[in-house]
Amino acid sequence: MEIARYRPGEDEEPVFQGYDVPLMADWAVLDGLNYIKDQLDGSLSFRWSCRMGVCGSCGMNVNGEPRLTCGTFLSEYGDGPVRIEPLKGFPVIRDLVVDIDDFLAKLSSVRPWLIREGEELPLSTEYAQTPEQLEAYKQYSMCINCLLCYSACPVYVLDPDFLGPAAIALAQRYNLDSRDMGDRFDVLNLDEAVWGCTFVGECTRACPKHVDPAEAIQRYKLTAALRSVLPWSKR
Numbered sequence: 242m243e244i245a246r247y248r249p250g251e252d253e254e255p256v257f258q259g260y261d262v263p264l265m266a267d268w269a270v271l272d273g274l275n276y277i278k279d280q281l282d283g284s285l286s287f288r289w290s291c292r293m294g295v296c297g298s299c300g301m302n303v304n305g306e307p308r309l310t311c312g313t314f315l316s317e318y319g320d321g322p323v324r325i326e327p328l329k330g331f332p333v334i335r336d337l338v339v340d341i342d343d344f345l346a347k348l349s350s351v352r353p354w355l356i357r358e359g360e361e362l363p364l365s366t367e368y369a370q371t372p373e374q375l376e377a378y379k380q381y382s383m384c385i386n387c388l389l390c391y392s393a394c395p396v397y398v399l400d401p402d403f404l405g406p407a408a409i410a411l412a413q414r415y416n417l418d419s420r421d422m423g424d425r426f427d428v429l430n431l432d433e434a435v436w437g438c439t440f441v442g443e444c445t446r447a448c449p450k451h452v453d454p455a456e457a458i459q460r461y462k463l464t465a466a467l468r469s470v471l472p473w474s475k476r
């Protein structure tokens with residue numbers, strides 16, 4: 242494995258360091274990284290937690306493609322080398338660890354919660370939904386915030402102000418929820434939001450959870466365009 246090593250402030254630029262790792266049939270790339278960390282070089286820094294494609298913390302560039310390292314097998318790459326770099330488009334904190342503060346701020350900016358208006362109900366009140374109403378937004382709720390879609394997005398990599406695929410898909414997760422009464426037009430109908438997307442579709446291709454952010458963005462473009470002629474139309 243060839244690993245990008247970089248400590249901003251100490252190193253001038255990233256350098257690749259090579260490590261020999263056993264090629265085991267059932268080893269994911271993350272197992273290789275943990276082997277290096279445990280057996281060869283304890284100074285290597287990277288994030289991971291669940292090892293089962295749920296927490297979204299182990300995303301890295303593997304041979305140039307954004308992948309979950311716990312869900313990508315070393316054997317996919319033959320005898321190697323397998324080149325591991327931090328996710329493209331994010332500032333590097335150290336080695337393979339990137340700064341996600343801006344991403345978290347973008348998620349918050351779309352008001353990712355159920356907005357209710359004009360009601361005073363006890364906390365125990367249930368908001369029932371039919372299976373069809375659940376289906377309308379369910380795919381967007383599968384996002385694990387792994388950042389792969391941002392790293393794959395050519396717009397975000399060139400313009401960090403772009404709201405980006407996961408945040409827009411998250412906004413649609415609530416916009417399309419029958420229980421939500423909110424309006425996210427102010428954060429979505431912007432050049433730095435849906436209108437910045439050039440519909441390359443790499444975000445959808447990169448998503449390990451089969452969310453379709455490209456579809457979410459194009460769909461909201463239609464909503465925003467309709468709203469310019471039908472101002473009362475919200476969804």
Ligand code: FES
Nearest residue numbers: 292296297299311
């Ligand atoms: Fe949690 Fe990979 S370690 S998604």
